[in-house]
Amino acid sequence: MNKFTDGLYIGLISGTSADGIDAALVSFRQHQPELVCSHLEPFPADLRQRLTSLFTPGANQIDLLGQLDVELGQLFAQASLNLLSKSGVTKNEIAAIGSHGQTVRHRPTERHPFTLQIADPHYIAEITGIDVIADFRRRDMVLGGQGAPLAPAFHEAFLGHASENRVILNVGGIANITYLPAANVEGALAMDTGPANGLMDAWIQRRNGFTYDQNGAWASSGKVIHPLLENWLQDPYFKLSAPKSTGKEYFHLAWAEKAGNLTAYAPEDIQASFLELSATSIANAIAQLATPVDRVLACGGGVRNSALMARLQQLIPCRVQNTGDYGIPPDWVEAMAFAWFAKNHLQRIKLDLSAFTGAQNPVLMGSFFPAS
The missing domain is CATH 3.30.420.40 (ATPase, nucleotide binding domain)
Structure with a gap:
């Protein structure tokens, strides 16, 4: 050996x-x-x-x-x-x-x-x-x-499929996707879609002193503030084509506050809006891919945010699983x-x-x- x-x-x-x-x-x-x-x-x-x-x-x-x-x-x-x-x-x-x-x-x-x-x-x-x-x-x-992102090379080597168009979704502080079309179909790409858990983590840390929102429970107790959400989604980053990459030095609370005074709303409603921003920006990025996706395989610490994962399944028209089902533990x-x-x-x-x-x-x- x-x-x-x-x-x-x-x-x-x-x-x-x-x-x-x-x-x-x-x-x-x-x-x-x-x-x-x-x-x-x-x-x-x-x-x-x-x-x-x-x-x-x-x-x-x-x-x-x-x-x-x-x-x-x-x-x-x-x-x-x-x-x-x-x-x-x-x-x-x-x-x-x-x-x-x-x-x-x-x-x-x-x-x-x-x-x-x-x-x-x-x-x-x-x-x-x-x-x-x-x-x-x-x-x-x-x-x-x-x-960035680099992990897509690993995704391509070990999680691609000959007859399925797959997206590997990494849900961390920032979300990124790897699009792996079926064999003989061109167009593999990867990109950071925007925030995943980063804004939610920062907000619950500021308001409640916790490092993360367990299972998205706090977000689930609030209501989405749609004017804020729409303002956030107007950010030019979301309109860029792949390849593109970003980080928490871009999507942070000061960025979110440019759209309005966050303290003017119930804090749990801000959390709900951050979750919706993450889910919507991820789903939008997947919807804009050149061919329909057959399966999404999620990984990263965000797979434990059950509220976020449930919302993603509502917004994404194919099955959302995690990479553990295919031999690679999502964490x-x-x-x-x-x-x-x-x-x-x-x-x-x-x-x-x-x-x-x-x-x-x-x-x-x-x-x-x-x-x-």
Whole structure:
């Protein structure tokens, strides 16, 4: 057995919800990804507060970013060690760690486009004693891509179908879709559709002190404020064509407040309106695809928001399932993807991301950070 082609890899990511580190131990020994073990490393409340403050412009951010880069690197390393301890696997059995880090800025449409993820990979490699592949997005931008979304390459490899037009829907802080037409049908694409749980999380945090709306219960207790919803849906981002990408540095509460004073309404009605915005913008993006969709497979932490998922099923005319029905647990799709990207890097496999990010040439994703 070749350790680097058939072995075990770790994938690490903190997504747009910024609530902790998803760590996945993945086997590729059967040429299909198998989740061997998983671990969620929660962020301490103080760290999460400092981290989310980086998502919008503020004072002294370079110093804060530098400190958090180191702190997160150490925590990502600890997440890896905790995963190994839970699984009973030793570091010598791991081919590499693929670490996405935490995105704190994503500006694909600037004159000089850039994207920035933190969690210093030098610390991860040194503390774990395992080679690390990190910095996955910037080379894509050099080649004319938006640097996002990247997970669609993994979706295409393992969740596409020969006779079905499928959409893979990732529901995190931001929602993104991967359109995978049936074999011999052109038009695969991917894009961020806009907010998913991000605005709902931020609003319930501000008003009630909770980090998320469990099962969408608070949103379900309110009524949609349609004038606000219509104003939000006029944002130019929703009219852009794919490929397109965004983040919580764009869709945040200050953005929502441009449409009106949120405190003028019952807070639960604002929450209901945020849920409707997420569901409507996702459904609109799917409805605008070139051919009808046969099946939607959802993944990401948002699949646990039962109110959002129920509303999506009402708005989308085909069946909405989750990726767990097809062998890839919905909470761990992105972490598993970065394990796969690390494998591709070690094998020097360049991925064609043109349909998903707009990159002009195949990309060797990531940079190599060796263990001592």
